[in-house]
Structure formats: C-alpha cells, structure tokens
Amino acid sequence: MKRDPISWLGNALETGAAWLLAIVWIAPLLYALWAAFHPGEYAVRFDLFAPLTLENFAHALERAPFPRYAFNTFILVTSLLSAQLVLCTLAAYAFARFEFKGSSIAFGLVLVQLMITPEILIVENYAILADLGLVDTIAGIGLPYMASAFGIFLLRQAFKSTPRELEEAARLEGCGVLGVLWRVYVPLARPTYLAYGLVSISHHWNNFLWPLVVTNSVATRPLTVGLGVFGAPESGVNWSVISAATLLSVAPLLIAFLLFQRQFVQSFMRAGIK
Amino acid sequence: MKHVYGWLLLTPAAILLIGFTHYPTLRTIGESFFSRGSSLRPSRFIGLDNYRAMFDDPIFWKVLTNNLWFALGTIPTSIILALTMALLVNRALPGRALVRMAFFTPTILPMIAVANIWLFFYTPDIGLIDQILSLVGISGHNWLGDPATVLGAIIVMTIWKEAGFFMIFYLAALQHLPPELREASRLEGAGRWHHFRRVTFPLLMPTTLFVLINAVINSFKLVDHLFILTKGGPNNASNLLLYYIFETAFSYFDTNFAATLTVALLFLLALMALAQFYLLDKRVHYR
Numbered sequence: 001m002k003r004d005p006i007s008w009l010g011n012a013l014e015t016g017a018a019w020l021l022a023i024v025w026i027a028p029l030l031y032a033l034w035a036a037f038h039p040g041e042y043a044v045r046f047d048l049f050a051p052l053t054l055e056n057f058a059h060a061l062e063r064a065p066f067p068r069y070a071f072n073t074f075i076l077v078t079s080l081l082s083a084q085l086v087l088c089t090l091a092a093y094a095f096a097r098f099e100f101k102g103s104s105i106a107f108g109l110v111l112v113q114l115m116i117t118p119e120i121l122i123v124e125n126y127a128i129l130a131d132l133g134l135v136d137t138i139a140g141i142g143l144p145y146m147a148s149a150f151g152i153f154l155l156r157q158a159f160k161s162t163p164r165e166l167e168e169a170a171r172l173e174g175c176g177v178l179g180v181l182w183r184v185y186v187p188l189a190r191p192t193y194l195a196y197g198l199v200s201i202s203h204h205w206n207n208f209l210w211p212l213v214v215t216n217s218v219a220t221r222p223l224t225v226g227l228g229v230f231g232a233p234e235s236g237v238n239w240s241v242i243s244a245a246t247l248l249s250v251a252p253l254l255i256a257f258l259l260f261q262r263q264f265v266q267s268f269m270r271a272g273i274k
Numbered sequence: 275m276k277h278v279y280g281w282l283l284l285t286p287a288a289i290l291l292i293g294f295t296h297y298p299t300l301r302t303i304g305e306s307f308f309s310r311g312s313s314l315r316p317s318r319f320i321g322l323d324n325y326r327a328m329f330d331d332p333i334f335w336k337v338l339t340n341n342l343w344f345a346l347g348t349i350p351t352s353i354i355l356a357l358t359m360a361l362l363v364n365r366a367l368p369g370r371a372l373v374r375m376a377f378f379t380p381t382i383l384p385m386i387a388v389a390n391i392w393l394f395f396y397t398p399d400i401g402l403i404d405q406i407l408s409l410v411g412i413s414g415h416n417w418l419g420d421p422a423t424v425l426g427a428i429i430v431m432t433i434w435k436e437a438g439f440f441m442i443f444y445l446a447a448l449q450h451l452p453p454e455l456r457e458a459s460r461l462e463g464a465g466r467w468h469h470f471r472r473v474t475f476p477l478l479m480p481t482t483l484f485v486l487i488n489a490v491i492n493s494f495k496l497v498d499h500l501f502i503l504t505k506g507g508p509n510n511a512s513n514l515l516l517y518y519i520f521e522t523a524f525s526y527f528d529t530n531f532a533a534t535l536t537v538a539l540l541f542l543l544a545l546m547a548l549a550q551f552y553l554l555d556k557r558v559h560y561r
Binding site for chain 2: 010014015017018019021022023025026028029031032035043086087088090091093094095098099100101103106109110112113115116117118119120121122123124125126127128143144146147149152177202205206207208209212213223224227228239242243245246249250253254257258261264265268269
C-alpha cells in the first residue's frame with residue numbers, strides 16, 4: 001500500500017482525534033484521582049507540586065465502614081453468581097435438550113424478565129420480600145435476581161450448539177442426565193460461563209436501586225448504597241473525601257477490569273451479541 | 275420421560291421467576307385498582323380512579339416528558355459517539371489498548387460513583403465547570419439547581435457513562451465485517467467516507483437497532499444518579515418515571531398509586547418489547 005501525503009495526513013488526524021477523545025473521556029476519572037490524593041485545598045487548584053496525601057482515604061474510612069460495605073458486596077456478588085450459575089444451568093439444559101410439553105411457552109415466560117427486571121416491580125417485590133421476612137438481608141438483595149433470564153438465554157444458546165454426538169458418547173459411557181450435563185455441556189460452555197460471570201459481577205457490584213430499598217443497616221448495605229448514603233449532598237462531607245470514598249468503592253472492580261481488560265471486553269461483546 | 279426431566283430441571287428457576295417477576299406483575303396490576311389504605315380506612319376497590327388520578331397528575335406528565343427528553347438527549351449522541359469511537363480504535367493506532375480502555379472505563383463504574391464525580395463538576399462557583407468558565411469571564415451558574423439546565427447536565431453525564439458500552443457492540447460488529455469489502459470499494463475508487471456511508475454503515479444497521487432499543491429500555495431504568503445529583507428536582511425538572519415510582523412508594527407511602535405508575539411503565543416496556551421483536555428478530559436478524 002503506497003503512502004501518499006494526503007492519506008498520511010488523514011491518518012495522523014484520526015490518530016490525534018482518537019487520542020483527544022480518549023483524554024477527554026478519561027479526564028473525569030483522572031480528576032477524581034487527583035482530588036482523592038491531594039489535600040482539600042487543591043481540589044480546584046492544579047499544582048504539579050501539590051503534596052500527595054492519604055488523609056482523604058483515612059477520613060472516608062473514619063466516617064463510614066467501607067471495608068464492611070465491600071465485604072457485603074463481595075458476599076452478595078459471589079453468592080448471587082453461584083446461585084445464578086446453578087439455576088440457570090439447569091433451566092438452560094431443560095430448554096436446550098428436553099423438548100418438554102409447554103417448553104416454548106415457558107421459555108417465552110422466562111424472557112419476560114429480560115424486560116421486566118426486578119427493580120421495575122420495586123413496590124410489589126419489596127412487599128413480597130417483607131412477607132418472606134427477608135428485608136435487610138443480603139439474601140434478600142440477591143433473591144429476585146437468582147433465576148436470571150439472561151443467564152438462561154445465554155447458556156441455552158451455548159448448550160444448543162454442543163454437538164449431540166458428544167452427549168451420545170457420554171451416555172454410552174454410562175452418564176445419566178445430570179452426568180451428561182456436568183461432563184459434556186458445562187465444560188464446553190466455559191467461555192459463556194466466563195462472559196456471563198463477568199457481566200453478572202459487574203452488574204450487581206454496581207446495582208443500586210433495589211439494594212437501597214431492601215437494606216437499612218451497615219451489616220447488609222453494599223458499597224453502592226453505602227456510597228450513596230455517604231455522598232448525599234446534605235451530609236456535608238468535603239469534596240476530596242467524597243472522591244476518596246468513591247475510589248474506594250469502585251477500586252476492586254476497576255482494578256479487576258484493568259487487569260483482565262481483554263476478558264471483560266470480550267465478555268461484554270459475547271453477552272451483548274447473543 | 276423427557277417431559278418430567280424438563281420440568282424438574284426448570285422448577286427451581288421457575289419458582290423464583292414466577293415469585294419475583296410474574297406474580298408481582300399481576301399483583302401490581304391488581305393493586306392499581308385499589309385505594310390507598312390507612313389504619314382508619316382500609317384499602318378498597320375503586321376501579322379506574324387511580325388511573326384517572328394519574329392522567330390528571332401534572333407530575334406524571336412531567337416525568338414522562340422528562341423521560342422522553344432524557345432518551346432523546348442521550349441516545350442519538352451516545353450512538354454517534356460510540357460508532358466514532360469504534361471506528362477510531364478499529365484501525366492501526368499507537369496506544370490502541372489505552373484509548374479503548376479510556377472509552378470503556380466509565381461503563382464499569384456504578385452510576386452512583388459517576389454521579390459523585392460529576393456532582394462536583396456541576397457545583398456552582400467552586401465546581402470545575404464554573405471554574406473553567408470563570409477563566410473566560412463567564413460567571414457561575416447553578417447547573418443542577420436551574421430547571422433549564424438540570425436535565426442537560428444529567429444527559430451529558432449519562433452520555434459519558436454509556437457511549438463506551440455501546441462502542442463494544444460496534445467493535446464486535448466491525449470485526450465481523452469481511453476486509454475484502456474495503457478492498458472492493460478501493461478498486462471501485464470509492465473514498466473512505468463513501469465506503470462508510472454506502473457499505474459499513476448499512477451493514478452495521480442490525481447493531482444500531484440493537485443498541486438503539488437497548489438504550490431506550492435503559493433510559494427508563496437508569497435513575498440511580500438522581501439520588502445523588504438532584505432527587506428529581508428542582509421542582510421535578512429532572513425527575514424520571516422510575517424515580518417518581520420510588521418516591522411515591524417509599525417517601526409518600528402511597529403504594530397503590532405507585533402500582534398504577536408501575537403499570538404505565540410496564541405498558542411502555544411492553545411497547546418496546548414489541549418493537550424489539552418486530553424490528554430485530556424479524557427484519558434484520560443477522561448470523
């Protein structure tokens with residue numbers, strides 16, 4: 001491919017545009033980093049030689065139990081994902097390999113949840129949770145999301161594309177219904193499990209409205225709700241401390257994302273394209 | 275046997291799905307026909323009175339219009355930006371991974387954290403935007419306190435949060451386009467813009483529709499930022515339907531009216547489900 005000056009210039013312009021847009025895009029986050037690591041008076045004053053400090057983080061930790069919130073979020077996300085994987089695997093297997101009576105109607109009813117997610121029905125779901133005595137529990141935050149239509153849908157697609165011959169071979173080896181699922185379908189769907197897992201973790205790490213309604217104590221509040229309570233304008237906390245608290249709450253997921261960027265991006269792609 | 279196995283495997287998920295999706299949906303519809311109960315006057319059947327009240331409620335219309343403007347303000351711009359971003363990083367570019375990371379990172383943050391960061395940008399006088407504007411002699415403005423600018427301020431923030439997410443879908447689609455297409459256009463003497471307009475963009479149409487419908491649905495579900503930034507104010511200028519439902523149920527404790535509002539939201543989502551079904555699955559299914 002020959003390089004004439006015009007296409008070279010076009011290329012350089014596009015590279016410049018890409019970089020400019022990237023800088024604009026990341027600037028708010030860089031700004032939050034700046035504010036969090038410098039004393040309050042530098043929040044609006046840029047000085048390359050401003051002293052670095054961890055004071056803001058110390059203040060944030062003094063004012064709210066962020067480690068406890070992080071622990072709650074961790075328990076929520078892991079227990080919810082485990083439940084989702086079991087429930088969705090079983091249901092997806094049913095839809096993919098057992099043409100049982102009423103399966104297409106049942107599948108249609110499952111897909112309803114893609115549109116009507118539990119937080120849309122916040123009023124009645126709260127009432128149901130209260131009837132079950134699960135208000136202000138971590139189980140209560142997770143329960144409505146455990147049977148995930150999205151997970152069932154993704155895994156059903158993956159199971160359907162598994163060659164039947166493998167299942168027959170496993171049956172000849174003496175595997176039962178669940179044995180086939182465990183030895184053939186689950187291992188072959190690993191990329192789908194990874195994709196679904198990452199999407200589920202980031203979704204529930206960040207979820208706010210439903211946990212806000214369900215929880216009202218430090219022992220159950222996830223990070224997002226803790227941060228929401230902390231950062232409310234009327235709480236009168238100074239800006240640098242809010243930045244520090246914000247970074248504290250997003251750090252685990254953000255660091256995981258930066259380390260496994262490729263897996264995250266590919267998972268979101270895979271999950272989105274279906 | 276397969277019927278038994280099928281239903282057995284489905285049962286655990288089915289119980290939870292029915293319990294937290296289908297049953298509450300029916301209950302919501304049922305509750306919308308009853309009056310607000312109190313300790314003195316129990317809730318009673320009032321037919322369509324709640325619906326009449328809803329249609330007479332100026333706040334209901336206000337939040338619906340806000341939802342419409344919020345969608346119109348965020349979606350087209352996010353989609354154009356997402357496509358631009360995808361095209362920019364889908365080519366040889368020094369530091370491509372970094373650029374892509376910059377675009378995608380806001381997606382991974384919770385809306386609450388995003389709102390916290392942006393709250394300070396919008397703070398009157400001492401906030402970042404007013405500081406920058408003061409350099410060129412424009413005096414401070416209360417971006418979130420002024421009904422004329424509050425929705426715009428929230429729209430800008432939401433675009434920042436969402437564009438990178440939509441970029442992913444365009445990137446995936448671009449990577450599936452055969453490279454011979456560009457070669458063919460080149461042989462025909464078509465310029466890059468022409469190639470984009472006549473070849474790439476039409477081929478991305480399924481992606482655009484997919485993103486569009488998901489963005490519309492999202493625009494009804496995305497209310498977390500209101501808790502930090504405005505609480506729906508000033509004077510409901512930034513209030514959205516789902517937030518209004520939350521307020522009605524959990525601040526005013528009128529669960530029956532909240533149920534009625536939820537039925538309106540369910541109706542809108544059903545319309546979108548139909549649109550998705552007919553536009554995506556029937557006409558532009560791609561594999």
